[in-house]
Amino acid sequence: MSTHLAEKPRAVQGSIRIEHVSVEFRRDGVAMLALKDIELAIEPGEFTALLGPSGCGKSTLLNVIGGMVRPARGEVRIDDTPVTEPTARCGVVFQQHSLFPWMTALGNVAFGPRMLGHASPEAEAREFLALVGLEKYSGAYPAQLSGGMQQRVGIARALATRPPVLLMDEPFGALDAQTRSIMQEELLKIWSKLKTTVVFVTHDVDEALYLSDRVFAMTNSPGGIKEEIRVDLGRPRAPEVALSEKYGALHRRVHRLIREESLKVFNGITS
Amino acid sequence: MERAIRTNIPPRISARSLLAGPGWAANTLWAAIGIGVFVLVWTAIALQLQNPVLLPTPAVVLEGFYRLLADGYLVNDVLASLKRVFVGFLMASAVGVPLALLLAYFVPLRRLILPVVTLIRPIPPIAWIPIAILWFGVGDKPSFFITAIAAFFPIFLNSFFGGMSVEDQHLNAARSLGAKKVSLVIRIMFPSALPMIWTGLKIGLGQSWMAVVTAELIAAQSGLGYMIQMSRLNLETAYVLVGMVTIGVLGSLMGAALSGVERYVLPWKSK
Numbered sequence: 001m002s003t004h005l006a007e008k009p010r011a012v013q014g015s016i017r018i019e020h021v022s023v024e025f026r027r028d029g030v031a032m033l034a035l036k037d038i039e040l041a042i043e044p045g046e047f048t049a050l051l052g053p054s055g056c057g058k059s060t061l062l063n064v065i066g067g068m069v070r071p072a073r074g075e076v077r078i079d080d081t082p083v084t085e086p087t088a089r090c091g092v093v094f095q096q097h098s099l100f101p102w103m104t105a106l107g108n109v110a111f112g113p114r115m116l117g118h119a120s121p122e123a124e125a126r127e128f129l130a131l132v133g134l135e136k137y138s139g140a141y142p143a144q145l146s147g148g149m150q151q152r153v154g155i156a157r158a159l160a161t162r163p164p165v166l167l168m169d170e171p172f173g174a175l176d177a178q179t180r181s182i183m184q185e186e187l188l189k190i191w192s193k194l195k196t197t198v199v200f201v202t203h204d205v206d207e208a209l210y211l212s213d214r215v216f217a218m219t220n221s222p223g224g225i226k227e228e229i230r231v232d233l234g235r236p237r238a239p240e241v242a243l244s245e246k247y248g249a250l251h252r253r254v255h256r257l258i259r260e261e262s263l264k265v266f267n268g269i270t271s
Numbered sequence: 272m273e274r275a276i277r278t279n280i281p282p283r284i285s286a287r288s289l290l291a292g293p294g295w296a297a298n299t300l301w302a303a304i305g306i307g308v309f310v311l312v313w314t315a316i317a318l319q320l321q322n323p324v325l326l327p328t329p330a331v332v333l334e335g336f337y338r339l340l341a342d343g344y345l346v347n348d349v350l351a352s353l354k355r356v357f358v359g360f361l362m363a364s365a366v367g368v369p370l371a372l373l374l375a376y377f378v379p380l381r382r383l384i385l386p387v388v389t390l391i392r393p394i395p396p397i398a399w400i401p402i403a404i405l406w407f408g409v410g411d412k413p414s415f416f417i418t419a420i421a422a423f424f425p426i427f428l429n430s431f432f433g434g435m436s437v438e439d440q441h442l443n444a445a446r447s448l449g450a451k452k453v454s455l456v457i458r459i460m461f462p463s464a465l466p467m468i469w470t471g472l473k474i475g476l477g478q479s480w481m482a483v484v485t486a487e488l489i490a491a492q493s494g495l496g497y498m499i500q501m502s503r504l505n506l507e508t509a510y511v512l513v514g515m516v517t518i519g520v521l522g523s524l525m526g527a528a529l530s531g532v533e534r535y536v537l538p539w540k541s542k
Binding site: 066067068085086087088090091092094097098100101102103111112115116141142143157158160161163167 | 449451537538539
């Protein structure tokens with residue numbers, strides 16, 4: 001049954017190198033610098049978070065890694081191959097409404113394996129649906145599923161191509177707090193089985209700390225990396241890790257960093 | 272206790288409560304009343320006029336209907352018209368839908384072809400009839416051409432806007448799952464556009480049906496349009512009205528049939 005999942009974790013793959021990446025957007029004909037000269041190295045199998053207030057360009061950086069946004073300068077390399085367009089090397093989980101509404105849950109998850117010409121896309125899709133605990137909902141259309149279930153299907157779909165890199169753009173942002181915390185636990189379980197490199201975008205300090213090995217706190221306008229925080233809380237992690245003293249100290253530190261950036265924007269807008 | 276009391280009350284089904292209800296039965300009843308009133312008014316006016324050449328009564332028209340049905344003339348004319356509608360409609364769909372999706376996806380193609388479409392679109396199907404006769408003579412062929420022209424623009428335009436409304440997120444998700452250009456058009460853009468394509472097909476079929484009658488008035492020697500024209504020349508107004516009523520009824524039935532299969536075409540849109 002679990003032939004596809006039982007393949008040896010490929011932690012040797014999935015290194016990300018972000019080199020001097022700058023991104024410009026045009027607004028009313030004027031070029032605005034969204035990301036300025038970002039330099040980042042993420043190792044295979046690492047779980048990292050891009051953390052920052054909204055508008056800091058963290059999603060933009062994720063989109064550059066995924067090949068959905070072209071940088072004005074610099075480049076991103078995954079396993080030493082430059083990223084020029086979205087490919088199956090990067091699975092992407094979006095915030096919401098990214099499932100294909102005309103396909104069933106099974107059809108959505110089988111889409112990737114089918115595109116890659118695998119022999120039995122549906123059998124693979126069933127395994128990945130089981131991985132996220134939704135094997136019973138294979139015939140349901142996205143509109144018939146709850147928000148949490150839709151995101152689980154989204155995760156299964158992104159993982160079904162076995163990408164070395166998994167990009168997650170505030171995937172739990174639209175869920176209620178209880179569902180979100182359960183989803184975080186489930187995500188860690190899945191990650192510990194597959195050992196994919198994960199880049200996780202969030203503005204939630206707790207979410208970033210609970211999930212990640214390293215957190216990159218970002219600066220605002222232009223977006224950049226303000227500070228890198230190593231989260232040495234050990235694995236596997238239970239949600240109770242948030243009660244530890246070490247976690248408290250990390251949280252205070254990261255929270256202060258993010259708050260500084262938020263205040264900059266807040267004051268910039270009001271003054 | 273309360274239950275027992277309630278079941279003792281005999282159910283009251285009044286015409287009023289039936290009409291207030293939702294659903295199929297009530298709608299049918301409303302429709303029957305509306306049509307009944309229309310027929311009564313028609314009868315009253317016809318009796319008042321006392322001129323069967325200007326306006327025969329519905330009863331006389333019904334009698335004419337049976338006579339034409341018994342002769343087999345009506346069936347032949349209906350089949351001739353239906354054939355022209357379906358051939359033209361299928362040609363319009365076969366060209367309109369793929370062309371619209373290609374234009375929605377490939378920008379240079381769109382910029383090249385859309386202006387031509389915009390220029391041709393305001394020309395009504397009836398204005399094409401003279402040139403259709405020059406090109407194709409009289410008979411089925413000019414009618415195919417006219418019904419195709421009439422169906423093409425609603426089908427093309429709806430499909431085009433359906434294709435344009437494809438969500439970037441779906442395209443990006445598909446790319447990150449390994450989909451290439453052809454798959455993006457066929458597997459993402461086409462189903463995204465399908466609800467609007469379907470609307471276009473419904474409108475196109477209606478337009479095509481209207482156009483076939485116009486075409487047959489001038490460019491054919493069979494069909495409902497031809498029959499109306501001939502009956503007018505013979506001052507057989509009852510037959511003119513038989514033709515008109517048949518056109519109305521068949522057109523409505525075709526629309527209803529398309530609405531009836533909608534949930535099989537767009538299964539994710541139904542509950």
